[in-house]
Amino acid sequence: MGSRVGVVGAGYVGLTSAACLAHLGHHVICVDNDEAKVERLRAGSVSIVEPGLAELVREGLAEERLAFSTDPCALTEAEVVLLCLPTPMGDGGEADLEVLDRALDTLATVLRPDCTLVTKSTVPVGTAARLTEAPGLAGRAVVSNPEFLREGHAVHDFLHPDRILVGAGHGDTEAADRVAGLYAGTGARVVRSDTASAELAKYASNAFLAVKLSFVNTMADLCERVGADITRVTDTMGMDGRIGPDFLAPGPGWGGSCLPKDTHALLRAAEAEGVDFALVRDAVRANERQQAMVVRKIRYAVTGAVDGTLTGTRIGVLGLAFKAGTGDLRDSPAVAVAQQLCRHGVTVVAHDPCVPAGTPGLDPVHVVDDPYLVAKDASALVVLTEWPEFLTLNWQRLEAVAAQPIIVDTRNLLGGTTLGHTGFRVIGIGTGE
Numbered sequence: 279m280g281s282r283v284g285v286v287g288a289g290y291v292g293l294t295s296a297a298c299l300a301h302l303g304h305h306v307i308c309v310d311n312d313e314a315k316v317e318r319l320r321a322g323s324v325s326i327v328e329p330g331l332a333e334l335v336r337e338g339l340a341e342e343r344l345a346f347s348t349d350p351c352a353l354t355e356a357e358v359v360l361l362c363l364p365t366p367m368g369d370g371g372e373a374d375l376e377v378l379d380r381a382l383d384t385l386a387t388v389l390r391p392d393c394t395l396v397t398k399s400t401v402p403v404g405t406a407a408r409l410t411e412a413p414g415l416a417g418r419a420v421v422s423n424p425e426f427l428r429e430g431h432a433v434h435d436f437l438h439p440d441r442i443l444v445g446a447g448h449g450d451t452e453a454a455d456r457v458a459g460l461y462a463g464t465g466a467r468v469v470r471s472d473t474a475s476a477e478l479a480k481y482a483s484n485a486f487l488a489v490k491l492s493f494v495n496t497m498a499d500l501c502e503r504v505g506a507d508i509t510r511v512t513d514t515m516g517m518d519g520r521i522g523p524d525f526l527a528p529g530p531g532w533g534g535s536c537l538p539k540d541t542h543a544l545l546r547a548a549e550a551e552g553v554d555f556a557l558v559r560d561a562v563r564a565n566e567r568q569q570a571m572v573v574r575k576i577r578y579a580v581t582g583a584v585d586g587t588l589t590g591t592r593i594g595v596l597g598l599a600f601k602a603g604t605g606d607l608r609d610s611p612a613v614a615v616a617q618q619l620c621r622h623g624v625t626v627v628a629h630d631p632c633v634p635a636g637t638p639g640l641d642p643v644h645v646v647d648d649p650y651l652v653a654k655d656a657s658a659l660v661v662l663t664e665w666p667e668f669l670t671l672n673w674q675r676l677e678a679v680a681a682q683p684i685i686v687d688t689r690n691l692l693g694g695t696t697l698g699h700t701g702f703r704v705i706g707i708g709t710g711e
């Protein structure tokens with residue numbers, strides 16, 4: 279017999295949690311204040327690109343274990359309520375908790391007195407303790423249960439997690455058991471801790487991944503200067519079990535809705551406690567430099583000079599999403615690079631399998647649905663997202679219409695025989711050419 283679960287927020291984390299928990303046998307009501315979104319979800323329509331999610335939403339609806347509402351009163355029967363609300367970056371880099379706090383004012387009036395509240399989306403350390411003290415929530419346990427899923431793999435990561443982290447206060451063992459029990463169907467290892475450690479573990483994980491990537495991107499720069507190959511370097515590093523083979527691919531910089539926001543929030547939190555987290559600060563700076571480095575690389579490739587001018591050229595961009603497998607453009611280094619090129623007077627024509635022409639917020643980048651249009655009269659093609667779809671493009675056709683046969687491949691995607699018998703010169707990252 280499953281639990282009665284409430285989920286507040288039908289974004290990435292909320293919708294995935296709601297659909298997966300329903301799949302695991304719980305009765306889930308997911309509340310969001312966006313009426314149009316709730317209407318679409320009730321009809322089984324999911325607008326985010328996430329393999330398997332729409333199917334699970336439809337399964338939950340059909341089996342009546344999943345429902346959507348805009349009315350917080352729909353949560354009155356819930357034994358556990360997961361808070362999956364956005365905590366965007368505030369003006370000073372800190373996490374902005376306004377949406378969460380506003381929602382809690384409403385929830386306090388509708389939740390059962392014995393309901394367990396769970397912080398699921400990333401919240402600053404100390405949030406669970408603060409909520410436990412909130413007068414309106416008196417008596418309700420607040421458990422920290424951060425989500426570690428990756429966009430593009432959300433359903434898989436939720437149902438097959440590396441670990442489930444449950445942080446609770448001393449007197450809240452029963453509430454922690456209840457939360458851990460939600461995941462019994464996954465068979466995953468449950469790690470128990472206090473709330474502050476759980477909250478910090480999420481920031482620590484994302485910041486560590488960011489540091490790992492900035493390390494690799496800087497190492498790639500060094501490789502280019504000394505004539506080494508980053509792929510050989512990282513392959514060797516990855517064979518060391520203490521380092522691991524994942525998250526070692528260089529690129530145009532790390533982005534998305536989490537790593538940039540969480541590194542900044544961790545820096546602000548550390549600063550507030552008098553801790554100088556120079557390592558994370560440097561990782562953030564190296565990431566900003568990475569985008570400028572890509573633009574310099576394009577300039578050199580196109581003009582043959584470090585101070586050459588790109589003004590008046592056309593450049594074709596392949597990929598706008600922050601990584602393959604998602605249409606998410608939030609904090610995408612690909613978008614940042616494309617827009618920097620525009621500021622240099624370049625006409626940028628871009629294609630991304632998940633970003634249709636007419637997508638708002640991308641001006642003056644010209645987005646096209648046909649990948650072959652990006653090459654027309656282009657002085658260079660630039661691969662900014664590692665979409666596997668790019669591997670099967672007809673590169674001869676692209677070469678035939680390009681002004682120069684140059685590819686700047688910031689993802690080192692186009693290896694081996696991909697380009698067939700074309701005359702493209704491919705400039706990678708950290709590969710020496």
Ligand code: UGA
Nearest residue numbers: 425426427428429525526527528529532533534536600601
């Ligand atoms: C990240 C974390 O990986 C998740 O564990 C976490 O739950 C999530 O944030 C979150 O806090 O919600 P996500 O934002 O989906 O997940 O993206 P990642 O797959 O981590 O990629 C982040 C960035 O690093 C992307 O721009 C990607 O292109 C880049 N990256 C990743 C590389 O440049 N090279 C790599 O080898 C791996």
